[in-house]
Amino acid sequence: MIIALPDGSRKEMAVENARIQDLLRDLGINPVEVIVAKNGRIVPEEEMAGCGDEIKVVRIVHGG
Amino acid sequence: MLTDAEKSRYSRQIRLFGEEGQEKLKETAVFIAGAGGLGSIVSIYMAAAGFGRIRIVDCDRVELSNLNRQVLHWSDDVGRNKVESALETLRGINPEIEVEALVETIAKDSIDRLLEGSDLIMDAMDNFPTRYLLNQAALRRGLPLFHGAISGLQGQAATIVPGRSACLKCIFPRAPPATTFPAFGATCGVIGSIQVTEAMKYVLGRGQLLQNRLLLWDGLSASMDEVVCERNPGCEACHEY
Numbered sequence A: 001m002i003i004a005l006p007d008g009s010r011k012e013m014a015v016e017n018a019r020i021q022d023l024l025r026d027l028g029i030n031p032v033e034v035i036v037a038k039n040g041r042i043v044p045e046e047e048m049a050g051c052g053d054e055i056k057v058v059r060i061v062h063g064g
Numbered sequence B: 001m002l003t004d005a006e007k008s009r010y011s012r013q014i015r016l017f018g019e020e021g022q023e024k025l026k027e028t029a030v031f032i033a034g035a036g037g038l039g040s041i042v043s044i045y046m047a048a049a050g051f052g053r054i055r056i057v058d059c060d061r062v063e064l065s066n067l068n069r070q071v072l073h074w075s076d077d078v079g080r081n082k083v084e085s086a087l088e089t090l091r092g093i094n095p096e097i098e099v100e101a102l103v104e105t106i107a108k109d110s111i112d113r114l115l116e117g118s119d120l121i122m123d124a125m126d127n128f129p130t131r132y133l134l135n136q137a138a139l140r141r142g143l144p145l146f147h148g149a150i151s152g153l154q155g156q157a158a159t160i161v162p163g164r165s166a167c168l169k170c171i172f173p174r175a176p177p178a179t180t181f182p183a184f185g186a187t188c189g190v191i192g193s194i195q196v197t198e199a200m201k202y203v204l205g206r207g208q209l210l211q212n213r214l215l216l217w218d219g220l221s222a223s224m225d226e227v228v229c230e231r232n233p234g235c236e237a238c239h240e241y
């Protein structure tokens, strides 16, 4: 599984099947600060992700 | 109808969308929530483009630390109400349009009164709780909401059309923590310009709106990306609309 992180870096993770919230925890990312897209679509953090999936973690910005 | 002065002022836009397009902008009443970094870009471009009625709302005063990005306000404006200097700048840019500038806090009990008579809502806020109020009011009144937000060199934008697209709460089910965000004026320029372009397209019925899509700008890598978002049938904000 490929994970694109908010800082622009990409990480390959050898994960069979994982819940996105667990992935975030393993990466040390606070789920409140981000939304996650799986294969280009925003999904809830309860969603499962498998080895062929591309995950993008987007840091929510709130300023104006 | 456009006056001769208006035809001349907007001649480059009339080449783009005709006099009837320009007339549609003239008939449009815009609500701009916030006269900060995004609100500066949004209001300046909307005023210059000839959106006929602009109501801009902010409760703050101009501070020195605002001036790196809030181009509505100039050095002499420090200490004044933001909407006061906004009114002056916008009138200077385009005296043909009506500008209303209100020192008000956008809150649950004021939002419906503030939105009275507006056709569309420009999100130029700096926090999610107020954005959720705008989202709920947009849904209730069936008005489009043009979302934008920035931090540092990153920004995001989306267009919310009640009944037709994901709402703000479908995209962002919970507010990110409130922090003092870094801000660079040109990032406001990128995102605010996208919001205004979206509003123009909505009014004129042109192109593909940013609905069900969240656009992401990263200035550091100079790249735009987008993620697809869908209406959440269980969304607490929009399930009944």
Ligand SMILES: [Zn+2]
Pocket: B166, B167, B168, B169, B170, B171, B231, B232, B235, B236, B237, B238, B239
């Ligand atoms: Zn919703």
